[in-house]
Amino acid sequence: MSKVALSPPPGRTLPEPDLYDTDLYLWTQAQAALLRTGRRRDIDWHHLAEEIESVGGSQKSEIRNRLAILLQHLLKWEFQPEKRKYGWRASIVEQRLQIDGLVDVSPSLKSWPDAVLPKTYRLARVRVADETGLSEGTFPENCPYAMAQILDEGFCPGPMAPDVT
Numbered sequence: 597m598s599k600v601a602l603s604p605p606p607g608r609t610l611p612e613p614d615l616y617d618t619d620l621y622l623w624t625q626a627q628a629a630l631l632r633t634g635r636r637r638d639i640d641w642h643h644l645a646e647e648i649e650s651v652g653g654s655q656k657s658e659i660r661n662r663l664a665i666l667l668q669h670l671l672k673w674e675f676q677p678e679k680r681k682y683g684w685r686a687s688i689v690e691q692r693l694q695i696d697g698l699v700d701v702s703p704s705l706k707s708w709p710d711a712v713l714p715k716t717y718r719l720a721r722v723r724v725a726d727e728t729g730l731s732e733g734t735f736p737e738n739c740p741y742a743m744a745q746i747l748d749e750g751f752c753p754g755p756m757a758p759d760v761t
Contacts, residue, residue, distance in 0.1 A: 616640060616643045623640070623643070624647070627639060627640060627643075627644055652702075655698055655701075655702050655705060656705060656708055656712075658694075658698060659695055659698050659699070659705060659708050659709060659712075660708075660712045660716055662691045662694050662695050662698075663691070663695065663709050663712065663713070663716045663746075664716050664719050664720045664723070665687060665691050665720075666687075666688060666691035666692065666695070666746060667716065667717055667720035667721075667724075667739070667741075667746070668720045668723050668724045668727070669684045669685075669687045669688045669691070670688065670741060670746065670752070670753055671720065671721070671724045671735055672684055672724055672727070672728060673685075673688070673752055673753060673754060674753035674754035675724075675728070675730065675734060675735060675754070676728060676730075677754050677755055685752075688752070689749070692747055692749060695709065695747065696747070709743055709746075709747070710743050713739055713743060713746075714738070714739065717738070717739035721735050721737075740753070741753065
């Protein structure tokens with residue numbers, strides 16, 4: 597199908613053809629400039645709405661991904677105490693802080709970790725079995741930790757010893 601050249605309505609200019617599809621960053625900068633200068637008629641409203649929605653989706657996805665990593669390290673910490681590493685502990689701390697920071701920026705997502713915990717735990721369980729070489733049956737079928745524990749800075753499951761290397 598051939599493209600027909602469109603002319604803008606009087607008093608309006610069309611954005612560069614397909615800029616949204618060819619250079620998303622440049623498109624975002626152009627849209628921001630149009631918003632700042634009040635040129636509302638020239639804004640690509642459809643794509644702008646899509647991008648705004650995707651920002652929220654990105655935050656939800658990031659929380660879910662960080663929760664999966666956190667759960668993986670909590671499971672390794674509990675079920676492989678003899679192999680504990682400083683990196684696991686550092687990752688546990690980092691993921692908690694990052695999740696907390698994301699929720700600070702978007703308080704409406706405070707309940708999101710609870711909402712995705714069952715599916716996220718299933719993913720973490722599969723990943724940790726693969727990483728450790730232990731069977732999935734080694735780990736509880738359902739998440740053994742409450743969300744309050746998962747996000748609690750002082751919580752680390754399993755025996756305290758041995759020390760972290």
